[in-house]
Amino acid sequence: MLARGYLGPVVNGWPFPRGVDRYEHDVMAGMMMSGGSTESFMLYPPGFHLLAAPISRLSGLEPLALFPFLAPALPLLSALACYALARRLWGWECGVAAALFSGLLLGGTYMHFAEARYPNFVGEYFLIVLALAALVGVYATPSARAGLLLALVGSSAVLYHQIASYALAVILALVSVFFVPYLLARDRRRGVSLLASLALLFLLSVFYAWDTYDLPGLVAGMLGGSETTGRGGEAVAMAMGTKPANGPAHFLATLSHPVLWLGLLGAAILLADFRSDRRRGTPDTLARLTLLAWTALLFVGSLTPYSGFPDRFERDLGVPLSLLAALALVALLRATWASRAGGRSVLAVSVAAAVLAAALVGTQAARSLEEAAGPSARPKDRPAPPEVAAAGRWLEDHNTGGSILATPYLGYVPSRGMLAMGGYTGMQSYDIGRIERARDLPPFGAGPLLDAQWALHHPDGGRTRRIIRENDVRYVVFHKLYPGMPWRAFERREDLYRTAYENASVIVFAPRGPL
Structure with missing residues (x-):
């Protein structure tokens, strides 16, 4: 994962900055250091620049010089987050596979890094994934510690990017509407713990969003039909319907072959599990439904311009698909091992499927490293002339x-x-x-x-x-x-x-x- 970020500087000479957005993040981090606010420059939440400012100050490096050191490590963050979630869902084997798919094979991971979309990356590829891992933890072992972790990690997404806040809010709204009432009726202790965690998450999110998104102005604009909808409303409103969706035919350009095809296979395996094994406990069922709801939300958002950011939803769809691809890969390897005791035809089919999956993964890994060693695809993401x-x-x-x-x-x-x-x-x-x-x-x-x-x-x-x-x-x-x-x-x-x-x-x- 680190090679995917640092191979460019190693091959092309240090520093080798990537991403046109690094310039605006440099300006805003500098504004945060000098004045404590970036409101006059761009409609961005302050989280990333609030984090970058003290790191820049302590290191003695200006943000524009700091980013080439730290940004190449971003794919590792995504890999660690996916490992944590997949491990909680299906065990360490799937965790390792999910880290591989997300950190090395997923196209969106590299695109966010190569275009210097740092706040997007932290919010959508790290914090949301960790928040869902914490949510799965609340499903499995409700406790004050698990609930507090969910509230702290989930609410912090508000500070990084509107899309992360938007996506997580929809997922948690579905959880609140469908899962909480079910748990309160069937498993009161688990339901009360989840409800308390979500309530604390909501309160912290409101506290963070009050000034970040000018929440009073946003609510007043939505309820009263005012043209002034607050900073958060303005950012979303100006994006709605302005960017066409690429459609499913474009998915391979952002997701990669192994993530897409094995991810679809993993979704089929997950759905088949619901029908074939009804003995699974409530926590496991809720966790799987949450993963499928997350995948469906991003898929729908990638198909309509009225999501505001269909291209971002398309990229982010690769994260849950990476988890599902990990499930599929591990299932294929386990099936191959188990088929040794079966007939030759069963063994041949299992081996062929495993070899095909391994070939997809190996080929894409080589392509990812080749891409990482070369210049950025878009000239504006390359170092300045x-x-x-x-x-x-x-x-x-x-x-x-x-x-x-x-x-x-x-x-x-x-x-x-x-x-x-x-x-x-x-x-x-x-x-x-x-x-x-x-x-x-x-x-x-x-x-x-x-x-x-x-x-x-x-x-x-x-x-x-x-x-x-x-x-x-x-x-x-x-x-x-x-x-x-x-x-x-x-x-x-x-x-x-x-x-x-x-x-x-x-x-x-x-x-x-x-x-």
């Missing part, structure tokens, strides 16, 4: 406060990359198409983004002067090949701007005093 990185270092060396204004992209590096490399928090700039789509906009909305577009296209004028003055813009940064940006118009206005830095790809202008 040398000219852009040099401009970023210059901006950092000459950072005396204020803000900068950069073209939406510098090559394949977004403007947030220049903010991160230079140590700034503003101004953000998006291309017009992204502004018009109105998806994933910063908390301040489209207005300042349109201001940035205006100032980049008009070196002079009343509106440009106001924008530069109000935002304390110290430098205007252009990528020379960015289409439609008139950087030579700024170069010609020597009365208003001086060329502060230039290389083959990037030019930086400094306004001459107050415009």
Whole structure:
């Protein structure tokens, strides 16, 4: 699992950062260290950046330098969480297999790491899995310790990402509606313990979400039809229906062959167990139903744009499928071992199935390591081009406060990359198409983004002067090949701007005093 993360730096030289989102997480971790809040930059819960800030402070590394050290270990977190859940469900053998599928074979695990979606990863591939493992523990051995563990781990998902909170809330709502009444009627002690655990989890989640998602504004907007729905509501509302679902035909691109096919086989085995063995106890039955409900929720969410994030649900579907694939693989190996005492035909079929499963797993493992050793599939997830990185270092060396204004992209590096490399928090700039789509906009909305577009296209004028003055813009940064940006118009206005830095790809202008 660690090789999947660290093989890239070993082969290509250290550091070898991956993921376009690392830039925004660097800015927000820096904001958390300096001001204790990231609300003005992005609609993200504070958990990851609150965690990254003290690690950065204690290590003496800036977040952008810290992430290449820590981020490659993320696949191991997913593997450990899946081991814990699968071990509680079916034993240590399935736990080891689940760790293998999740950490090494699952495509979504690597994609989240390679795109630097760190809060998503921690919330959806680690905390939710641990929360469900804790829930299975409450089913099996209800106690104050098990209930407290469920409440603490489950509620912490609120602090990391909206999708993690959303998915876990739906699963626990199903548990509350269907399982709790059943247990209260059939097994009162177990039912009361589960109810108390879920109540504490709910109270802690409300406490965390009160400010994180502006919960009062969200509730008021939902009940009163107000346009203001709070920070959490805005993040979800702007995403609803804006991204089409890829559909089941795309699953292989994100899940991998062994996870998908063995996962489906594992689901069939699990369903067959319900019919063939009715002697299983209530805790085991509830645990299996919870796993199937989780799988069904993510599957449905991946099929509709109204889930808001169908692509994320598609990736996350790989986690429960990894658990089911582990069940299938272990079942095949056990069947092969047991078939030694049977006839030749039974043994031949069992061996063939086991060999096919092993071939799928081995081939995908080799592909995963080959992918990990090479560059990221998307250019924007790769390290910044040398000219852009040099401009970023210059901006950092000459950072005396204020803000900068950069073209939406510098090559394949977004403007947030220049903010991160230079140590700034503003101004953000998006291309017009992204502004018009109105998806994933910063908390301040489209207005300042349109201001940035205006100032980049008009070196002079009343509106440009106001924008530069109000935002304390110290430098205007252009990528020379960015289409439609008139950087030579700024170069010609020597009365208003001086060329502060230039290389083959990037030019930086400094306004001459107050415009």
